[in-house]
Amino acid sequence: MMHVPEGPFLMGSDIGNQDEHPQREVALPGFWIDKYCVTNAQYRRFLEETEGAFKAPPSFARDDFVGPRQPVVSVSWEEASAYARWAGKRLPTEAEWEKAARGLDGRTYPWGNALPTYEVAHYAGAETQCPLDVDAHAGAASPSGCVQMAGNVFEWVGDWFDAFYYRYAPAENPRGPEFPSFEVAVPSIAVFAVPGGGNLALGEAKKGERFEILGREKNTFKIRFGGAEGWLPRKAGYAWTARAVRGCGWDYIEDNLRCTAREGFEPWYKNFNLGFRCAMVA
Structure with missing residues (x-):
């Protein structure tokens, strides 16, 4: 070595x-x-x-x-x-x-x-x-x-x-992101409780916000949204997995x-x- x-x-x-x-x-x-x-x-x-x-x-x-x-x-x-x-x-x-x-x-x-x-x-x-x-x-x-x-x-x-x-990495011993993440690229989008959307929205995600990716189902990503698990469509931003x-x-x-x-x-x-x-x- x-x-x-x-x-x-x-x-x-x-x-x-x-x-x-x-x-x-x-x-x-x-x-x-x-x-x-x-x-x-x-x-x-x-x-x-x-x-x-x-x-x-x-x-x-x-x-x-x-x-x-x-x-x-x-x-x-x-x-x-x-x-x-x-x-x-x-x-x-x-x-x-x-x-x-x-x-x-x-x-x-x-x-x-x-x-x-x-x-x-x-x-x-x-x-x-x-x-x-x-x-x-x-x-x-x-x-x-x-x-x-x-x-x-x-x-x-x-x-x-x-x-x-x-763009946001530390200048001292950067070790990469803590987890795979989803960055919202649209002005705002609803975060739903189920992958297909539906009527139950947990809240709103805004452009530039990042969320830990927990899973994926087709073109929808499960994210950690506050204390809950929510879903965002792939088209809403960048998924780094x-x-x-x-x-x-x-x-x-x-x-x-x-x-x-x-x-x-x-x-x-x-x-x-x-x-x-x-x-x-x-």
């Missing part, structure tokens, strides 16, 4: 996608983060020692994805988090991941500001159409010494994803190679371009 000292760094971007705005200074305590993504060999050991508690990922059925030094892929957020706990670690926060990838100078990519090439990263258009071994492109490591924080695989992190989070993902997959466009690029996938989601690395407190 690589040690990242405590202190501030620049997080986010004023010129990237809207969910990266604004760029600001964020302070973190020191932490450790894996130099490489978790490999197939490491994940196989986890499966063996947990004795059937988790199924083998779909990628284990593909000959070109099972190399012992390739990153494990097609695991859900829950499975990645379970592995991290088994290993005595945890998934990094978005802030930790970005600091480990970007360092202190606000660079665009882990290797600096030079535009990407296939000599430094593995992304869409490369000749090899599967993940490379985790130690490939070691010469393009981040300032913290982490390898492949741009390209090869997307990486689960611990936070819930919220495209607007940076995904977990955050950083980095870039081997089959994905180069824009996601930037250290500040963000994605969010549902916690159950699996893909052959999605893996993870672990972190722990210093």
